[in-house]
Amino acid sequence: MKTLILFLSLCSFLFASNISIIKVEKMHCPLCTTAVKKAIKKLDGIEKVSVRLNTKEAKVIYDEKVKLKDILDAIKTTSYEGVVLSTSQYKK
Numbered sequence: 001m002k003t004l005i006l007f008l009s010l011c012s013f014l015f016a017s018n019i020s021i022i023k024v025e026k027m028h029c030p031l032c033t034t035a036v037k038k039a040i041k042k043l044d045g046i047e048k049v050s051v052r053l054n055t056k057e058a059k060v061i062y063d064e065k066v067k068l069k070d071i072l073d074a075i076k077t078t079s080y081e082g083v084v085l086s087t088s089q090y091k092k
Contacts, residue, residue, distance in 0.1 A: 017047055019090040020068060022058045022082040024051070024075060032080070039074040058082065061090050 024036055033051040036058055040049045045065035051058045060071055068084060075082035 017061050017063055017090040018066075018087055019059065019061050020071065020087040021085040022060065022071065022075070023056060023085050024058055024080050024082050025056055026080055027051075027053055027056050029053070032078075035078040036075055036080060039078050040071055043070055043074055057085070 024032075027033055027036065030053060033053050037049050037051045040046060040051075040058065040060055043062070043066055045063040046060065047063060048061040049058065058075070062071070068087065072082045072084070
């Protein structure tokens with residue numbers, strides 16, 4: 001029984017999602033936020049994206065397949081630059 005509990009907790013750690021807050025400073029209108037959100041959502045492994053104009057931040061929840069560089073590169077395709085403010089494990 002202890003082995004099963006240890007195994008399940010290890011699996012949840014290995015397959016845990018990450019959450020990153022990314023500053024996208026030069027966004028200036030709702031179309032900007034939509035473009036950034038769509039670009040990030042195209043990546044395989046993205047679970048949830050929200051982009052807010054008032055804070056100029058994107059909050060991205062993603063699985064272990066996604067690298068932060070991939071997210072930042074996706075933002076660059078919209079001609080904006082993203083800067084990672086924080087990253088942590090996301091508890092579902």
